Amino acid sequence: MKYIFIASAVLALSCTKNQPITEKPEVIMEQQKNVDPIYQFKVKDITGGEFNLADLKGKKVLIVNTASKCGLTPQFEQLEELYQKYKDQNFVIIGFPTNDFMSQDPGTNEEIAEFCKLNYGVTFPMMSKIVVKGDNKEPLYQYLTQKDKNGLGDFDVEWNFQKFLINEEGKLAKVINPKVSPTDAEITNWIEGK
Known part of the structure; x- marks a missing residue:
């Protein structure tokens, strides 16, 4: 029974529910014309302080659930x-x-912050633990996963x-599968505007 559960979990992770964005950029721009940007949200950082996403105006942002x-x-x-590579380039x-x-x-x-710092030397901003799926989903993640809010598409948060x-x-530009490395060309090319 244990093996069936593990196999099911692996299969679920390997099956992508989110469809790639195929619309042309001009179509996406039109769809997103009347949606608000992420700057409307304030969240709590890992120490409990307020983190205002409006402070990120003009930057490219990668949001990741960890x-x-x-x-x-x-x-x-x-x-x-x-x-480290792109933080001085509006990222x-x-x-x-x-x-x-x-x-x-x-x-x-506190334990998460210590783990990230000690094991991986994390210096990018980490926020307080949140819910990213289900009925109690954080409002920012409602925005990221619902087309009527983001103008791009409906997406499931598939995994960590x-x-x-x-x-x-x-505004939401792309959604990248959990298994794709953060240093993949799809992400670095987007940051560099290629």
């Missing part, structure tokens, strides 16, 4: 590498710990380390 005890947790290293990463997937981040905010790319206007 976990400390996941098979993808080593992506923290690549996220930090990406942040920022924001990490949101979540315990939503198989309870893979059960610690407190799903990446949402936000353009300089504060």
